[in-house]
Amino acid sequence: MATIVLSTLGSMLGPLGQVVGTLAGNAIDNALFAPEPREGARLKELTVTGSSYGTPIARQYGKMRVPGTIVWSTDLEEHRDKQSNGKGAPKTVTYSYTVSFAVALSSGPIDNIGRIWADGNLLRGAAGDLKSAGTLRVYKGHGHQPRDPLMEAALGSQCPAFRGCAYAVFEDLDLTDFGNRIPALTFEVLAGDASRLVETMLEDSEVSADETTRFAQLGGFSHEAGSLRDVARLVDRLHPVAPVVNDTGMKLGAASANAAAPITLPQAAAWDDGDFGKQGGVTSARNSARSKAFASLRYYDPAREYQPGLQHAENSEAGTTTFQFPGALSASDALGLAREANGRAAINRDRLLWRCCELDPRIQPGSVVIAPGRPGLWLVDGWEWRERGVELDLVRHRSGFGQGGAADAGSGWSPLDRGASTTQLRVFETPWDGSGTASQRSIFAAASAATGRWSGAALYAERDGGLIALGQGAGERAVSGVLASPLGSSIAMRLEPSASLRVQLLDDEAELYGSTLSGIAQGDNRLQVGNEVVQFRAAEPLGAGLWELTGLLRGRGGTEIEAGTGHASGTLVTLLDDRLVPLGANPLAQSESQFAAIGLWDTEPARASLENANASLRPPAPVHCRMERAADGSIRLSWRRRARGQWLWLDEVAQPLVEEVEHYKVGYGLISSPQATWLISAPELSLAADEVDALRAAQAGEAFWVQQFGSFAQSPASVLGTLA
Numbered sequence: 001m002a003t004i005v006l007s008t009l010g011s012m013l014g015p016l017g018q019v020v021g022t023l024a025g026n027a028i029d030n031a032l033f034a035p036e037p038r039e040g041a042r043l044k045e046l047t048v049t050g051s052s053y054g055t056p057i058a059r060q061y062g063k064m065r066v067p068g069t070i071v072w073s074t075d076l077e078e079h080r081d082k083q084s085n086g087k088g089a090p091k092t093v094t095y096s097y098t099v100s101f102a103v104a105l106s107s108g109p110i111d112n113i114g115r116i117w118a119d120g121n122l123l124r125g126a127a128g129d130l131k132s133a134g135t136l137r138v139y140k141g142h143g144h145q146p147r148d149p150l151m152e153a154a155l156g157s158q159c160p161a162f163r164g165c166a167y168a169v170f171e172d173l174d175l176t177d178f179g180n181r182i183p184a185l186t187f188e189v190l191a192g193d194a195s196r197l198v199e200t201m202l203e204d205s206e207v208s209a210d211e212t213t214r215f216a217q218l219g220g221f222s223h224e225a226g227s228l229r230d231v232a233r234l235v236d237r238l239h240p241v242a243p244v245v246n247d248t249g250m251k252l253g254a255a256s257a258n259a260a261a262p263i264t265l266p267q268a269a270a271w272d273d274g275d276f277g278k279q280g281g282v283t284s285a286r287n288s289a290r291s292k293a294f295a296s297l298r299y300y301d302p303a304r305e306y307q308p309g310l311q312h313a314e315n316s317e318a319g320t321t322t323f324q325f326p327g328a329l330s331a332s333d334a335l336g337l338a339r340e341a342n343g344r345a346a347i348n349r350d351r352l353l354w355r356c357c358e359l360d361p362r363i364q365p366g367s368v369v370i371a372p373g374r375p376g377l378w379l380v381d382g383w384e385w386r387e388r389g390v391e392l393d394l395v396r397h398r399s400g401f402g403q404g405g406a407a408d409a410g411s412g413w414s415p416l417d418r419g420a421s422t423t424q425l426r427v428f429e430t431p432w433d434g435s436g437t438a439s440q441r442s443i444f445a446a447a448s449a450a451t452g453r454w455s456g457a458a459l460y461a462e463r464d465g466g467l468i469a470l471g472q473g474a475g476e477r478a479v480s481g482v483l484a485s486p487l488g489s490s491i492a493m494r495l496e497p498s499a500s501l502r503v504q505l506l507d508d509e510a511e512l513y514g515s516t517l518s519g520i521a522q523g524d525n526r527l528q529v530g531n532e533v534v535q536f537r538a539a540e541p542l543g544a545g546l547w548e549l550t551g552l553l554r555g556r557g558g559t560e561i562e563a564g565t566g567h568a569s570g571t572l573v574t575l576l577d578d579r580l581v582p583l584g585a586n587p588l589a590q591s592e593s594q595f596a597a598i599g600l601w602d603t604e605p606a607r608a609s610l611e612n613a614n615a616s617l618r619p620p621a622p623v624h625c626r627m628e629r630a631a632d633g634s635i636r637l638s639w640r641r642r643a644r645g646q647w648l649w650l651d652e653v654a655q656p657l658v659e660e661v662e663h664y665k666v667g668y669g670l671i672s673s674p675q676a677t678w679l680i681s682a683p684e685l686s687l688a689a690d691e692v693d694a695l696r697a698a699q700a701g702e703a704f705w706v707q708q709f710g711s712f713a714q715s716p717a718s719v720l721g722t723l724a
Contacts, residue, residue, distance in 0.1 A: 062194020062220035065306035141166030220328035242366025304412035421452035431557030434645030447474035492555025558620030627721025633689030
């Protein structure tokens, strides 16, 4: 087409000018439109990152998902970690591996990268967060980009900067989640506005393109192989372009741009050379050999994470032909473009050869014209100089077929893009439950996080502003939260079937389960609510991490005093199960009261103070307290002891004493400053009438109370009675 235009313009300068114009136009035609064998851009199934020599690095336009090519890598680096399993247990040694490598992404500049997939799962989310430990640096392919410092340290002066090539560098990427190997990676690359594809790819060529070539439906395009001419052909099938010639040269524009003001051709002229049909200067044909219809369009679908999509164009004449277009399109746009392309192919089979002795200078390849005596519009597809004039090759032209419609992209699996959650820590001591030894403290760390990605945390003791590793870690979220509403007081004597509490869990995805009466009796469903241990029978989810727990058994393990006080809204709640980290056997944990936890994604340590210190060493307060007055004025005080670790009441069975000796302290008056005290070794005390009278005279109206002494601590006081 350009050959004809430039040779026509050159003929105005004489025979030599015509020859020069013909040669120049032929060069442009060969650069863009010559029908030679080609190996052009292709659409493929999503491939994965490779490192083979000779693999082309595609240039990306718009937003695309690409595999990239590994251009540098270190060996795997081994890391050894030793963790304690408690006193007397052997330590556990684990090994992990990291690797550093660089991946080339585009042979031209990009704006940035978005998500990254590793073995099909997200390695980097939409927020830019890496799901595995490591560091990512992105180089966008500009001419001034520096060398990567890690690669430069490894390669020295031989390290390339890869200017003009966009690439990403992973430093110390943790391979634990990938079987200790470099995973199969694909990258979401953002490289400008894909609708400007034709303009952008011709920026460095001698041919330019105007804004009418913009492909509004195109979201991305991957140019892996083939010349610019091949890419122009692919685009032309779905978004027709045509050359535009003016005084400044030639550029590409939309084929439909010339349809607004069609040019009327001069009358056809009959020549004597050859048989041109009965109509002299005009002959028509229906050329099916040059039809470009296809049965279906294959493309990259962003709604399916850039997996190939397929839309059927409903053209039976095209057989099973599939047009492969390596661009990102929505399903509805792909269907509409396919139908429009088939509509154009159908009418383009109508062709005219039109002879004329003179040519309007406005007529050029791509011009839309009116052929006198022929209905509709025609497009100048080519021409040929003859001895008597010009022979125009015309195809029927029409735009705006209006055959788009709703289309379904189909279902596809997308990995969850979970943001990182920071660690929250609670450390507390509970009453001893009878497991282990009576001298070992029951200290637990509850490390958890809000809904999101969390891979555990290492635990530390805090001393003088510094952190000392405990050699233990939390690998599973504890079920933690807060009271969503106040929990009233309770006498904590029996199961309260109608009593309930509401707890807002930290992790919305955590679950609680009910139990039976038998299960409750065996210790199921224990909650640490503040310093009180509560059991519940039924759990009902209310949505968004809010749960209602009913059928409460309060004051467990000797925490009836805390039950009698009740708890305010916002009190910390933790489920006592095997997701807690036991610290009681850790000597460092026993000697400290400040703790911290650091997870993989934490920028600051999560800190906590030890709650309810020494609760596992204190005996429960005595029960069944009585004060009996005799007729002679004497008083007998009695009670029943309880033992640590004995949560169950067994009929007709005395609870075994776990302390070294049985020892009690009885007092009269304020616990902090009593009027009198007695140290005894039996669960009763008798006071003569004169002793009682002396106490009454000194301070009447005070109470008698009793505490049990244990091997390590003393119990809370229980009131025995008041001296009137």
